[in-house]
Amino acid sequence: MTEKTITTLTEFKWPQGFASDGVHAGLRKERKDMGWLYSQVPAQAAGCYTTNQFQAAPTALTKKTINVKHELQAMVMNSANANSCTGEQGEKDAATMQALAAEKLGIAPELVGVASTGLIGANLPMDIVKAGIAQMELTQNTAVTEAILTTDLHPKTITVTCEVGGQTVTISGFCKGSGMIHPKMATMLGFVTSDANIAGTQLQALLSAEVDSTFNQITVDGDTSTNDMVVVMANGLAKNPELTPDQADYSTFATALHQVLAFLAQAIAADGEGATKLVEANVKGAANGADGQKVAKTIVGSNLLKAAIFGEDANWGRVMSAIGQTDAQVDIHHVFVWLNGLALVENSRSAAFDEAEMKKAMQAEKIVLDVDLNSGAATGQAWGCDLTYKYVQINASYRN
Template sequence: MNIITGGVTAAKGFQAASTAAGIKYQGRTDMAMVYSEVPCKAAGTFTTNIVKAAPVKWDQDIVYNQPEAQVIICNSGIANACTGKEGFECCKETALAAAKTLKVDPDSVLVASTGVIGMQLPVQKLAAGVEAMAPELDGSLEAGNQAAKAIMTTDTVEKEAAVQFEIGGKTVTVGGMCKGSGMIHPNMCTMLGFVTTDVNISKELLQEALSQDVKDTYNMVSVDGDTSTNDTVLLLANGMAGNPEITEKNEDYRAFCQALNYVNTQLAKKIAGDGEGATALFEVKIIGAESKEQAVTLSKSVVTSSLTKAAIYGHDANWGRILCAMGYSGAQFDPEKVDLYFESRAGKIKIIENGVSTGYSEDEATKILSEDAVTAIADIKMGDCTATAWGCDLTYDYVKINADYRS
């Protein structure tokens, strides 16, 4: 597997475009389009929030009930959530505009929105945006990068990843982009993620690969504990790599799953590191667990602890907060057997051994915790299972951003 530069346009046959439609933001792009030269197999995972935005319902119908998809249209600024029948009609009108402009089936057009909940989208601006983007579709990496920028809301950087590998003597590419910075506590995936691949694979296995992979990637991310109404990850496969179709769980399938996992992991980590107001990516690894479920529960409990997140912001090795968060997680373990380490580019230090302090150097710990990516590793000495969760520190700016988000 080779890590390459790129995102949604890295795979063969995929193009992207973006435009400034003036939906909510002024002076910046706020709509993106992803298009495949040929129809694709489509898979998706969606929010578990009972309150689901109109685009989520629209996309679920296409992914579950239609044989193919070919276009994704996304806007930022307004979420089209809690908008009733008018919101769903907006999805339909957007798809019809794309169908007319691109000469595709409207049932092959996926839509996504992100931004303020409760506002109605200006349908005319969306349709005009679709018409503006269609002639600008381009398969270049730059076009993909511009699309990644267009879907940002409070994100500070665009988020992309791509890899290549071989199946049956053919080069296969997986690439993707995502956005997410706040209202991030997915129970399936992140706010919005779009992954494209030219692999030839059955629709059933494509869905299974994605559904399984989100458990170890997007499901392990938390910024603030809030599960969005719009969470959507879409995976399109157009088969243009020309490999023999993957129809069973063989070595080719496992190679694809490995590549998909790399892309999704990188995107998930980019979301965590770009959490609203964050200054550091906070990674929590649980090792020595007796089951995967136990490790997942413990790691997510620590990464979502507000007190621990605040300590990471202060570069404070307040390990008691971590042990406390593990203790109320609901997972059973012996706190008197836990070893805890902090690690970053500045080094690694053992903070506690068998549940008590090692007498570590506070200065050394502060130095390690002062990097922009920090890892806490807890060994609970019960087995050989592991899990990793990603989050970020909790800063003053998080409150500032969300106190006046609508205004």
């Protein structure tokens, strides 16, 4: 078995058979606020959803729809309004949105998923939603990647290709997410399209395994949204032999999918509300994988450390305090920490770093904290961002 190349394209493009659109329906003042995604043939589908007990109506509907036979031919989505905590009316509105999109596309409603994001607790203005769907066409543009944004500063997209069973398979993903980011099973809205030939249940198994080390390892503010979902659609038009775990190229596809999910997850952390820096924690020497993941996520989740990183202050005691807050196995006298390659902590004490050199390292847009717990051979990784004045400003008046 030869190792196959996975190529990241410089520009986003849709896999074979996918079309989409994004429009300004009127839910927001000026920016695009509705979009859809369509495959010319029904696609195999998989999803992961928020674990928040108040799951929003569109999230619940999409989960129910996908779970029937892991098939989907379209997704319709809107920003500005989360259709969450909206009671029975909210459930009806999500179903109407599904039906309207299905009608315009000429497919069964059971093949349409629905996603909403934005303010919690307001009912969807259905006249605007209806007008928005009426406007939408089937195009090759990427307007849908803008239409799902809320406080995000820019769309987050990626396309990778790989060879599978002699065919070129394309995987394209996009997502939104900036605040209320602390996923437990999935995060905010993420959509991955592919022309790969793979069964829906197999796709679900792959996705469920991969979100744990990607979307579930990012945090912006420790709050888990009511609307989180990641959906993958694979329509088989690449005509590769069906992907199963015993196939030679299965691992190539799995790795390519992981790359897409990891890229999107990190892009959300980097575009966290008010963020000026992406923070990555790489933990090694953990007793087991769960410990490594837990320590990494606690580090990037510490408000105090996030504020210090914003201030470019090498306050390493806050890294130690975060590690010590977990119940992970830690050799408490032999922890090591490096910041962008410079030694910060040696044997649980301050390394003899040069303040000026460290300050300079902290001016980078990406801060990488490498941590050695000296307690085993497992690792863990997580991504977050700094805590800034802008985060407070954005969230002090989100409803206005």
